[in-house]
Amino acid sequence: MESFLTRYLHGNTTQVHVRGSSFGPDDSPSRKHVGNTPPWLQKALERIIIRVPFPGAKETQLIQSLELTGIKIDFSIKGDPLISADAVAMLKKPEEMQFHMDVTQIEPHVFLYLDQSSEKPFATVQPNQPCPATTEEGNGIDLPLQTMRVKSKLVRAPFKVLPGGQKDFEAFLNRVFYGKKSKIYIRGTSDATVDSDFGHLNIKDLEFNGEIETKGLRGMQHPPPQINSITITKGHIDALQVQTELSIHSPADVDVNLGELNMALLYEGHVIGNTSIPELKLSPGLSNKLLVSAWLFGDNDYVTDFIGNYISKGTNLSDNNVTLTISGQHSNATRSVFLKEFLKHINFNVQAPPFDKEPLLADCQMYILSSTVIMSLRNPFNDIEMAINKINASATYEEYEVGTINANFEDRGEGWKNGPMKLPPPSCDNSEKHCTGVVVNSEKIPIATKKLGYEAIKKALGGSIDVSVASEVSVMIDKFKLNNLRYHQSNITAKVRKGF
Known part of the structure; x- marks a missing residue:
């Protein structure tokens, strides 16, 4: 029966053999040889076998369309990519096929074409095992009579790029990645497992074609x-x-x-x-x-x-x-x-997002008589050690340059007692959610002042002014050394004091 139904749905004529039966149409199922057919004629009919051609279906496109939605493409494993999708097939039964059919499984073999005019597919998708399916028969209301809607799922079916198909495959990926919309075309065949009035049947090689239209990633921009x-x-x-x-x-x-x-x-x-x-x-x-x-x-x-x-x-x-x-x-x-x-x-x-941590420079204090400055610095990064090896900086107040400093803390010959400025990580509470920078004061650093800037400093004596600092520093972050790091910071409070 499976072979007969498969040939029929493909439109192929099948030679069938018709033999007479000893059981007539008017005979009772429970009482044999009771009816209008004489016994001698019944026996004669049993010996007659007639070979009759049974024509195939006039409408051979049983699968009218196949649509894949909810597509998932997985390249994370070694080997062939995997495809998962929801599959919906619309089937139209031949007019002469009036019996009930319930498709319980499908096993599609899908070929993918980059364009409608493509002569060769670039890839194929075929599940490793049949896919469970459900069937809705046409009721003449929301689904036309003689039609069927079959729903199934492809689950991690291997996606195989065919020999010579790599170029089209990359074009397909470009459409998905850069395009606003993309479309590819599918053709193929599917086997189907069917429950019907004739029993549990397997139908082979039902042809289909369709297209897949998707929204693209638009270049992730x-x-x-x-x-x-x-x-x-x-x-x-x-x-x-x-x-x-x-x-x-x-x-x-x-x-x-x-x-x-x-x-x-x-x-x-x-x-x-x-x-x-x-x-x-x-x-x-x-x-x-x-x-x-x-x-x-x-x-x-x-x-x-x-x-x-x-x-x-x-x-x-x-x-x-x-x-x-x-x-x-x-x-x-x-x-x-x-x-x-x-x-x-x-x-x-x-x-890069705005730098949301505490700035490197907390404040500074200037001493007029000694022409020195103490810089207060802090490490803005949790769980790492920092050290300032060198600093070359200039400070400006409004449009005036206040002065410049140049210190190499690694050079003991310059008279630095403590060497590089070590900045411990911020102090955090037990939850690590609230952290406060540990402020470390430098040794007094000589500052070369400028005339106009110096006048602004003297006016602020005993108070403070807000300055901007442009600096070039050498920094150690754990064992990583950053030389000539250009660091700029505005609105630094500079306290101005008279003494040494």
């Missing part, structure tokens, strides 16, 4: 990703370890998991480090929060520039315009062989 926080966690000899939280809103309707990624980190077009994203998973319509680890390279001027611009306070250097670029230009950006070429061309910009 509408809106762009955001960095929620930046935290320096450890200073190594050759790298500064940083942890960030990244928010990426996905405007797409496709769930994409690119798996673990190792991306380059750029500042002003120059590589300053790399990032590790344990799992870049983007769920549709959500602000996806990703924890990202970064390592900033040592002995790199652009690392120094980035940190200086980021932590500077109240200057035009810190006007929320510190932008980083995350790029897939690394050759080892991913362990998925299918994503390597695609990721080489992926770049997205993220803007």
